[in-house]
Amino acid sequence: MTETFPKEISHNLIARKPRSLWGDAWRRLLSSNTARLGMVIVTFFILFSTLSHFFWEYNPRTDLDYSLKLMPPNLFPTEEVESIHPFGTDKLGRDIFRRVAHGGWNSLRVGLVAVGIALSIGGLLGLLSGFYESMPISRTAQIILIGGIGLGLGAISAWIAGQPVQAFIFLALGVVVAVLENFLADKLAARVAFFAGVGLLLGAGAALLINFPTAVVCGVIGLFIGGIAALPLGGTLISSVIMRMMDIILAFPGILLAIAIVAMLGPGLDKGMIAIGIVSIPMFARLARSTVLSVVREEYVTAALSVGVPQGRILFRHITPNTLSPIIVQATMGLAGAILSAAALGFLGLGAIPPEPEWGSMLGDSYRYLTTGAWWAVVFPGLAIMLSVLGFNLLGDGLRDALDPRLRV
Amino acid sequence: MARYLIRRLISLIPTLLGVTFVIFLLMRLIPGDPAVAMLGEHAAKENVERIREQLGLNRPLFLDSDALDQGDYAGFFDSQYIRFLSRLGHGDLGKSIHRRMPIVDDLKLRFPATVELSMFAMLLAIIIGVPAGIVSAARRNSVWDGISMIGSLIGVSMPIFWLGLMEIMLFAVILNWLPIGGRLSHDVDLTVITNFYVIDSIITGNTPALLDTLKHLAMPTLALATIPMAIIARMTRSSMLDVLQADYIRTAHAKGLRERVVLSRHALKNAFLPVITIIGLQTGTLLAGAILTETIFAWPGIGKWIYDAILARDYPVVQGGTLLIALVFVFVNLLVDVSYAYLDPRIHYD
Numbered sequence: 088m089t090e091t092f093p094k095e096i097s098h099n100l101i102a103r104k105p106r107s108l109w110g111d112a113w114r115r116l117l118s119s120n121t122a123r124l125g126m127v128i129v130t131f132f133i134l135f136s137t138l139s140h141f142f143w144e145y146n147p148r149t150d151l152d153y154s155l156k157l158m159p160p161n162l163f164p165t166e167e168v169e170s171i172h173p174f175g176t177d178k179l180g181r182d183i184f185r186r187v188a189h190g191g192w193n194s195l196r197v198g199l200v201a202v203g204i205a206l207s208i209g210g211l212l213g214l215l216s217g218f219y220e221s222m223p224i225s226r227t228a229q230i231i232l233i234g235g236i237g238l239g240l241g242a243i244s245a246w247i248a249g250q251p252v253q254a255f256i257f258l259a260l261g262v263v264v265a266v267l268e269n270f271l272a273d274k275l276a277a278r279v280a281f282f283a284g285v286g287l288l289l290g291a292g293a294a295l296l297i298n299f300p301t302a303v304v305c306g307v308i309g310l311f312i313g314g315i316a317a318l319p320l321g322g323t324l325i326s327s328v329i330m331r332m333m334d335i336i337l338a339f340p341g342i343l344l345a346i347a348i349v350a351m352l353g354p355g356l357d358k359g360m361i362a363i364g365i366v367s368i369p370m371f372a373r374l375a376r377s378t379v380l381s382v383v384r385e386e387y388v389t390a391a392l393s394v395g396v397p398q399g400r401i402l403f404r405h406i407t408p409n410t411l412s413p414i415i416v417q418a419t420m421g422l423a424g425a426i427l428s429a430a431a432l433g434f435l436g437l438g439a440i441p442p443e444p445e446w447g448s449m450l451g452d453s454y455r456y457l458t459t460g461a462w463w464a465v466v467f468p469g470l471a472i473m474l475s476v477l478g479f480n481l482l483g484d485g486l487r488d489a490l491d492p493r494l495r496v
Numbered sequence: 497m498a499r500y501l502i503r504r505l506i507s508l509i510p511t512l513l514g515v516t517f518v519i520f521l522l523m524r525l526i527p528g529d530p531a532v533a534m535l536g537e538h539a540a541k542e543n544v545e546r547i548r549e550q551l552g553l554n555r556p557l558f559l560d561s562d563a564l565d566q567g568d569y570a571g572f573f574d575s576q577y578i579r580f581l582s583r584l585g586h587g588d589l590g591k592s593i594h595r596r597m598p599i600v601d602d603l604k605l606r607f608p609a610t611v612e613l614s615m616f617a618m619l620l621a622i623i624i625g626v627p628a629g630i631v632s633a634a635r636r637n638s639v640w641d642g643i644s645m646i647g648s649l650i651g652v653s654m655p656i657f658w659l660g661l662m663e664i665m666l667f668a669v670i671l672n673w674l675p676i677g678g679r680l681s682h683d684v685d686l687t688v689i690t691n692f693y694v695i696d697s698i699i700t701g702n703t704p705a706l707l708d709t710l711k712h713l714a715m716p717t718l719a720l721a722t723i724p725m726a727i728i729a730r731m732t733r734s735s736m737l738d739v740l741q742a743d744y745i746r747t748a749h750a751k752g753l754r755e756r757v758v759l760s761r762h763a764l765k766n767a768f769l770p771v772i773t774i775i776g777l778q779t780g781t782l783l784a785g786a787i788l789t790e791t792i793f794a795w796p797g798i799g800k801w802i803y804d805a806i807l808a809r810d811y812p813v814v815q816g817g818t819l820l821i822a823l824v825f826v827f828v829n830l831l832v833d834v835s836y837a838y839l840d841p842r843i844h845y846d
Contacts, residue, residue, distance in 0.1 A: 121649075247559060335514035338822040342787055343802065347814070350806045351525045427655055431788055434657050435803065447655075454661050454792075458669055458676075465665070469658030477653035484649065 112412075115489040122485020128478030132471075136191030145189045147442040152180035157461045175463035177453055179442075183464060187471050190444035195475070197360050197438075197445075198425040204364025205371050205425075206418055212368070213375025214410070216329040218402050219322030220376070221383040225398055230265040232325065233316050237261025240315070244308040248294045248301050256289050257312050264316040279317045286313025330376070333369035341366045342431055349437045356445065359438050363428045367421055374417050378410040385409070412490035419483035423476045430472045446472045504830055515822045516584065519815050520577055524557060528809045530593050551593075552579055580815070589816035594808055599816040602801065607820070608691035609679060610790070610797035614782035616713055617720035622775065625725040629732025629771075633740060634759055644729055651726025660719040660792040667715060675712055677794035684708045716793040720786055724778040731774045735767040742766075769840055776832030780825045 106114075116122045139145075160175040174183035224232070241257025264282050271278035290309025294302040336344065348362035382388065383406065391401050432438045433447025441448065446468045453464035531547040532539065548554045555576050583590060589599040628644040635641055667674040679693055680686060686705040689696050694713075697706035739745065740763055748758045787799035794800075798817055805813035 331510055331514065334511045335518060338511060338515045338826050339518075339818065340781060340787075340821060340825065343799075343818065343821065346787070346803060346806055347522045347526075347818070351522055351527075353527070423653060427653075430655050431657060434655075434788070435791070450655075450658060450661070457661060457665055460669070462665055465658070465661050469655060469661070472655045472658060473650070473653055476655070477650060480649055480653050 112486075112489045116485055119485045119488060121481050122489065125478050125481025125483075125485055128474060129482055132191055132195065132475045132478060135188060136195055139185075139188035140192040143185075143188065145185060145444075147186075147189075147444055150179075150181045150185075150442070152176075154180065156180045157456060157459070157464065159461075160463050174467040175461070177449070177464045178456060178461075183449070183467055186444040186449060187446070187467055190446045190449055190468065191471065191475070193356055193439055193443065193445040194426055194429055194433075194447070194472070197356055197363065197429040198422045200360040201363035201367060201425040201429070202418055202421045204361065205367035205421065206414070208364075209368040209371030210375045210414060212329050212333070213372035214379055214402065214407060216326040216372065217376040217379025217383070218398075218406065220326040221380060222322060222398060224322040224325075226268075228398075229268070229321070230262055233265035233320065234258050234261040236320075237264075237312055237316055240308065240312045244290055244294075244305045244312075247308075248297050248305050250293060250297060253290065253293050253305065256293055257286070257309070260286060260289060260313060261316045264313070275319070279314045282317035283310045283314035286310050286316075289313075326376075329372065333372050336366065337369045339366075342428060345428060345432060346435065346437060349432060354437050354440055356439050356443070359429055359432050362432070363425050366428070367425065370421065371414065371417060374413055375410060378413050379406055382406050382409045416483055416487045416490060419479055419486055423479035423483065426472065426476050426479070501834060504833065508826060508830070511826065512823070515826075516581060516819065517577075519818050519822075520580055523811045523814055524576070526806075526809060529553075530809050530811050534593050552576055555579070584819070589819075590812035592805075592813050593810045599812055602813070603798070603816065603820060605691060606796060606798045606801050609795060610783060610786055610799065612692050612694060613713065613716055613720060613789070613795060613797060614779065614786060616717040617782055618724060618775070618779055620717055620721040621725035621728055621778070624721075625728030626732050626771065628729040630736060630759065630764065632729070632733040633736030634755075636737065641733075645733070648726035648729040651722050652730075654722050654726075656719050656722060657788040657792055659722060660715065660789060663715045663719060664792070674714055675708075677712075677792070679709065679712050679796060680705065681708050681712075716789050716795055719792070720782060720789045724775075724782065727778060728771065728774055732767070732771050735770045736763055739763045739767040769836070772835065772839065773832055776828060776835070780828035783821070783824050783828070 157178060158172060158176040160173055162173055164171060172182050177183055237257040237260050238254055241254040245251050245253035271281060286309035287306045291302045291306030294305035345362040345366045348365060349358050352358040388405055391405050429438060430447030433445045434451040436451055439445035439448050449468040450465060457465055531544045531553060534547060535543055558575050558577050591598050632641040632644045664676055668676045684705050686697055686702060687700050689699060693709040697709055745762055748762050786797055787803050790797045790800035802814055802817040
């Protein structure tokens with residue numbers, strides 16, 4: 088830049104080094120007190136639990152000493168208790184500090200994997216939904232969509248008749264209907280009636296090989312498949328199907344659905360991760376969708392469209408990077424939420440299988456001893472949950488301020 | 497408006513059908529046979545079969561293709577799922593497998609308990625959350641702002657089951673002020689009319705029962721209110737900050753209106769719409785998601801009931817309870833959407 092100026096001016100210019108978007112955000116993040124505090128807490132918990140997991144040997148199966156049952160915290164060895172237990176011991180005489188350290192590895196891991204599941208599935212669904220909501224669907228995508236509808240609904244018919252070939256017949260029907268998009272296009276009723284008739288004949292014809300009643304039912308299904316495939320369905324169909332599915336998940340309170348899923352899969356940390364992940368999918372899908380809907384209206388997308396950039400490239404090169412910042416913020420906050428949910432599942436006895444340490448299940452194990460005065464067995468694991476969640480929330484708050492360009496001065 | 501309402505109600509149908517489908521499928525996929533759970537591990541095989549038939553568990557899940565092969569069209573549709581739907585259509589939620597009680601009767605007992613608790617919690621959350629948010633926004637970057645924002649961050653980070661335990665430790669174990677759990681002490685008599693104990697004790701003029709009920713409500717209310725309180729405070733603050741930058745606020749200041757009038761008449765009215773959304777959504781969550789609070793404080797509400805039923809494989813209870821919760825949740829959200837039109841004349845529906 089400076090080279091273009093005459094020499095006598097150039098040495099008076101103060102040229103700022105170019106900064107990237109992310110570099111800028113990073114600097115803003117570092118300048119915020121809350122974000123720094125969040126980073127310190129998060130880093131502490133990650134280091135503490137990772138180092139404990141790898142360098143501090145702990146075997147929960149052999150950790151048991153009834154003579155040290157429910158001992159209050161001591162920082163120095165005493166006559167009764169020779170070992171040091173900064174957080175006291177629990178009902179089996181296990182050192183709580185040690186179990187909090189090792190439980191952290193499990194709790195943070197559950198949060199991370201759950202958010203990973205929710206982010207990858209929900210994010211992708213949201214991107215597709217937002218994109219197809221606002222873009223005309225390409226011909227290939229249209230054929231795949233209608234073919235997919237044929238295959239999906241045909242599978243029902245195939246299952247009833249016990250005749251797998253029907254799924255493929257209806258797949259073919261869907262593809263053919265989509266390819267013949269101009270056939271009777273100006274008379275929708277006639278088009279629907281025609282293809283519904285074709286579907287009826289195909290379904291009933293194939294199922295007649297089984298017996299007459301099956302043919303009746305499969306014919307009716309074929310009628311519907313043909314009719315639906317003949318409708319001018321476009322991208323909004325994909326979008327609304329995805330969002331209706333999200334609505335169904337959202338109609339359940341998260342923790343209840345997670346409990347039901349864990350009950351179905353059986354207890355265990357990995358099952359908890361899956362359950363919490365599934366429950367958090369809609370959160371990311373909705374966010375990604377609404378962000379895409381606003382980004383699509385930007386001039387650079389219109390420009391890319393007008394010079395003929397393929398749709399897939401627009402979605403992943405032009406739109407996706409611009410939806411990242413709210414998603415990063417949501418992922419950080421989501422981590423906090425996932426750790427909380429994991430702890431709740433653990434507390435209800437649906438998380439880690441004992442004696443595996445995990446913050447929530449440590450609370451669930453010990454809270455009955457609260458009335459006997461053993462406060463330490465409840466206070467410390469809970470404090471660990473709260474602080475780590477607070478750390479991620481602080482970081483998420485700071486990230487939102489750092490990444491939100493509207494707040495830039 | 498009426499057309500919008502009808503359209504919204506129609507669009508609920510696929511969602512609700514999906515909800516029944518998911519509940520049904522989840523319950524059937526949970527391992528374990530309810531007939532065995534009912535009779536015990538060592539029950540005779542014939543008895544188990546008989547119970548399975550009574551409960552309809554011997555029918556196929558969705559459609560019966562064997563019946564179709566024999567030309568039995570009615571039998572084709574006579575599946576567990578269709579039976580479940582048709583019973584729902586008649587308002588019949590079935591009977592609890594373990595307690596053999598109609599689920600509707602249990603709901604009448606338990607739903608008021610949950611509603612009572614969540615209404616108190618919501619009230620507390622609004623009474624504290626909204627003013628905290630307003631003060632934060634009006635005195636941005638002041639000490640008050642700092643305190644209430646840090647407080648609300650801690651609030652949203654709080655594991656409420658832990659908070660509940662800490663409350664028990666402080667108020668019940670150490671100070672011995674409040675009862676540890678339940679809705680009413682055993683030695684207090686109360687004529688139950690509506691199952692809302694606060695209302696019942698006021699109607700019957702029963703002061704000791706009212707005091708006892710409120711004492712039992714105190715700790716669970718505080719625990720349950722924490723998260724919505726924090727969320728409401730944050731939402732109020734950010735929404736107020738948005739509005740306070742608007743031109744009409746500057747105009748109001750410029751023509752010499754007092755700060756209090758500007759805040760309450762001009763800013764709050766316009767900032768309240770998103771806050772109401774949050775309050776609505778959170779009410780739905782509270783009604784539905786009080787499982788943890790109810791478990792800790794032995795509150796005989798709907799959340800604890802469903803949780804116990806899931807562990808006991810009591811299908812009909814889980815189905816009925818979850819369905820009710822999902823319905824409440826969906827309709828509260830609809831209500832929030834619809835209330836927009838009344839609150840904000842700028843929004844038009846077609």
